[in-house]
Amino acid sequence: MNTNYLTIMMKHFEHMNIEVAAAAETVLEAASLRERDDVYDCNRFLFVKEGAGKIIVENKEVQLVPGQLVIVLAGMSHRLSLKDGEQVTLQWCHFRSNYEDRDLYRTLQIPFHIQVKEAEAVSVLFVRLFEELSKDGLTSRLRNKAIMLELISIYLDNLSILDNHAPSDDLKKVNVVLKYIDEHLSDNITVESLAKQVYLHPNYFIVFFKGILGNSPIQYVNQRRMEVAKGLLLNPDCNVSAVAGQVGMQIYYFSRMFKAHTGLTPSRYRKQAALFTASAEGEQTGKEEG
Known part of the structure; x- marks a missing residue:
C-alpha cells in the first residue's frame, strides 16, 4: 500500500x-x-x-x-x-x-x-x-x-489497493505535498510554499489539505517533525541541537514543542528510550541464556 x-x-x-x-x-x-x-x-x-x-x-x-x-x-x-x-x-x-x-x-x-x-x-x-x-x-x-x-x-x-485503481487528482496532489514536506523538514516550510507545489491558492489549499488529512498544513508539518525527531533522538551520536536542526527548528522552540507533544523534554525522552532499549535487550539476553 x-x-x-x-x-x-x-x-x-x-x-x-x-x-x-x-x-x-x-x-x-x-x-x-x-x-x-x-x-x-x-x-x-x-x-x-x-x-x-x-x-x-x-x-x-x-x-x-x-x-x-x-x-x-x-x-x-x-x-x-x-x-x-x-x-x-x-x-x-x-x-x-x-x-x-x-x-x-x-x-x-x-x-x-x-x-x-x-x-x-x-x-x-x-x-x-x-x-x-x-x-x-x-x-x-x-x-x-x-x-x-x-x-x-x-x-x-486487510485492505489492498488494486493496481487498476489510478489515484484521484486530489490524492495525487496530496502525495506531492506530503513528499515535499518529508524532503524539506529542515527548511522553513510555509503554507505558500506547500500550496505552490500543487498550484492552489494558499487559502483554498488550507481547506483542501485539512479536508483530507484532518489537520491544517502547518499542524501536520509540526507533527511530522516531532515524529521524525523521536526517531533521530534514539541515535546517541545525534545531539538535541542537531536533531532540532534536522527538523528545521531552533533548539529552544523545538524543545518546547517536543515537550508539548510527548510530555518529555528531548533529553529526557532520549534517556527513557535508552533505558527501555537496555531493559528489553537484557530480557532478550536472559531468555536466550535460559
Whole structure:
C-alpha cells in the first residue's frame, strides 16, 4: 500500500469521533428481504458470519461469503439479495462520525468490501459491541469507540489497493505535498510554499489539505517533525541541537514543542528510550541464556 495513502487514512481515523447507533446479529432469508434499495443517514458495517448471498452497492454487485466485511457509507444506496433457499447471518452495526466519510471514500477510492483473515476475531468484536450497547454503562461509549477503532484497524490491515485503481487528482496532489514536506523538514516550510507545489491558492489549499488529512498544513508539518525527531533522538551520536536542526527548528522552540507533544523534554525522552532499549535487550539476553 502506498505510504502516503496509508498516512492520509490513518490521520483521518485518528481524528474521527465515532458514535455507535445500533448493532445486532440478524439471520436473513430471501422471503424477508425487500426488493428496493436502502439509503441510510449513518454508516454501516456488515460482517458475514455464515451463509451466502449478494449485496448491490450503488449498482456494484458483490457475492457475500463468510468472513467478508462490508462498509456502506451514509448516503450510499444498497440492497441485499438472496436466492430462494439461501440464508445469511450478518453481524452489523450502524455508526456516525464527524468527518465527511463519503468524500474521503471517493478521494481515496477505498474498497467497500474486504475478505478478513481474522474472521473469528471480527465476530468476537461484534459480540462485544452488542454486549456494551446493552449495558449502557458510564464507560460503554468509550468501549464502543475502542471496538469500532479495532474493527477499522482490521479493515485497514486487510485492505489492498488494486493496481487498476489510478489515484484521484486530489490524492495525487496530496502525495506531492506530503513528499515535499518529508524532503524539506529542515527548511522553513510555509503554507505558500506547500500550496505552490500543487498550484492552489494558499487559502483554498488550507481547506483542501485539512479536508483530507484532518489537520491544517502547518499542524501536520509540526507533527511530522516531532515524529521524525523521536526517531533521530534514539541515535546517541545525534545531539538535541542537531536533531532540532534536522527538523528545521531552533533548539529552544523545538524543545518546547517536543515537550508539548510527548510530555518529555528531548533529553529526557532520549534517556527513557535508552533505558527501555537496555531493559528489553537484557530480557532478550536472559531468555536466550535460559
